[in-house]
Amino acid sequence: MFTxxxxxxxxxxxxxxxxxxxxxISATFLQYGINxxxxxxxxxxxxFIKRLEVSDNTILLNITASTFYTNSAIYCHWKNIIY
Numbered sequence: 001m002f003t004x005x006x007x008x009x010x011x012x013x014x015x016x017x018x019x020x021x022x023x024x025i026s027a028t029f030l031q032y033g034i035n036x037x038x039x040x041x042x043x044x045x046x047x048f049i050k051r052l053e054v055s056d057n058t059i060l061l062n063i064t065a066s067t068f069y070t071n072s073a074i075y076c077h078w079k080n081i082i083y
Contacts, residue, residue, distance in 0.1 A: 045081050 010025070019028060029036070035043075053064050063069050 042082055045078050049078055049082075 013019075013025075017028065017032065028034075052060055055061065055064075069075055
């Protein structure tokens with residue numbers, strides 16, 4: 001069924017979903033509504049930014065209101081991931 005050296009996580013996924021090993025993994029992900037990794041990262045980054053910006057923590061409020069935050073490398077990286 002699988003060759004030696006096959007990724008054990010992939011084997012477990014196929015066994016868990018009771019799939020034949022020659023089925024396209026991308027089609028299977030779509031069929032079961034499993035998000036692509038990039039979508040998961042984008043959703044998590046978006047959620048994290050929202051949590052930072054609506055926090056009641058005074059320190060976080062001051063940081064997120066500053067131009068240092070909006071011009072920082074990490075904030076720019078997050079925006080590139082989202083858009």
